[in-house]
Amino acid sequence: MNTAEMNHFQDIYDALDHGQTDEAMRLICQEQQKTEHSAELYYLQGKVFMKQSDWGNAISCFLKSEEIEPEGPARQCRLMLTEIMDFYNKDMYNQ
Numbered sequence: 001m002n003t004a005e006m007n008h009f010q011d012i013y014d015a016l017d018h019g020q021t022d023e024a025m026r027l028i029c030q031e032q033q034k035t036e037h038s039a040e041l042y043y044l045q046g047k048v049f050m051k052q053s054d055w056g057n058a059i060s061c062f063l064k065s066e067e068i069e070p071e072g073p074a075r076q077c078r079l080m081l082t083e084i085m086d087f088y089n090k091d092m093y094n095q
Contacts, residue, residue: 012044021048039069046074055081 009031015024028045035041046061059081065074 009040009044016044016047016051019051021051024048037068039065039072039074042068043072043074043077046077050077050081055085 009027012024012027012031015021015027024044025048028041028048031038031041042061042065046058046065049055049058049061059078062074062078062081065072066078
């Protein structure tokens with residue numbers, strides 16, 4: 001992600017930083033109507049889903065972002081979520 005992209009999506013980042021997930025998603029949807037297949041928008045959408053504990057949709061968005069930008073920040077988020085889910089699922093079976 002470059003500085004120009006971050007500035008362009010600053011309102012989305014601000015909404016996420018303040019826990020305003022509905023507002024962030026609204027802004028993402030607006031941008032997606034203007035911009036097709038943006039790795040950054042899929043990444044941000046994944047972050048919203050992650051904050052909402054919607055793990056499946058978060059991972060799906062991160063995967064879409066990775067398809068466009070394989071070395072972008074979505075990869076690290078997806079791997080982190082996968083590790084968390086693997087750990088959580090193992091504990092669930094040990095009860």
